[in-house]
Amino acid sequence: QELDGAIFEFWQSIFLPAILAGFADPDDNVKRNAAFCCGVCCESLGDRIVGEYPAILQALSPLFTVDPTQGDSSAACIDNAAAAVSRMIMASPNHVPLGQVLPVLLQSLPLKTDMTENETVYTCLLGLLQMNQPDLVANSVELKRILVDATSDTSKVADEIKEKLRLAAQSMS
Numbered sequence: 001q002e003l004d005g006a007i008f009e010f011w012q013s014i015f016l017p018a019i020l021a022g023f024a025d026p027d028d029n030v031k032r033n034a035a036f037c038c039g040v041c042c043e044s045l046g047d048r049i050v051g052e053y054p055a056i057l058q059a060l061s062p063l064f065t066v067d068p069t070q071g072d073s074s075a076a077c078i079d080n081a082a083a084a085v086s087r088m089i090m091a092s093p094n095h096v097p098l099g100q101v102l103p104v105l106l107q108s109l110p111l112k113t114d115m116t117e118n119e120t121v122y123t124c125l126l127g128l129l130q131m132n133q134p135d136l137v138a139n140s141v142e143l144k145r146i147l148v149d150a151t152s153d154t155s156k157v158a159d160e161i162k163e164k165l166r167l168a169a170q171s172m173s
Helices: 005-023 026-063 074-089 098-107 115-130 139-149 159-172
Strands: none
Touching: 005 026, 026 074, 074 098, 074 115, 074 159, 098 115, 098 139, 115 139, 115 159, 139 159
16 A cells, blocks of 8 residues: 555556456455455556456456355455445546446445445445436435445444445435
């Protein structure tokens, strides 16, 4: 995370191949870390790597089918994939096929184990909601389910984020 844009010169030769290999690794911890690395790289490099978004999204897609009941690493794999997609959307929303991506992202929520990614995921959704993004609006039933769950008393979402989500839920009513 600290390298920021300095990684660009190594993106094609080191980072992208390592990330794609990590997505295909049989170990969910490796997949999880590859998803985190992917998200941070997309966030840091922004529009400079949007040409790689289709390949990244295709390779990232199977992480959403990992069985979360197989343990914390498996559940965190899905959580980190959701955060990676959220970072990609925030970095360059016009380069992510939101009509295809949002239903998968929304179905993966709420996060199961990696609560550090809540801020990333919910900031992304709140930004899209604020923009009245048509594909998110089309999934409003699923979004309401997530907002209700995330703002419940038993939710592990931080109070500051919960408050923003409550306001968003009220604005949808």
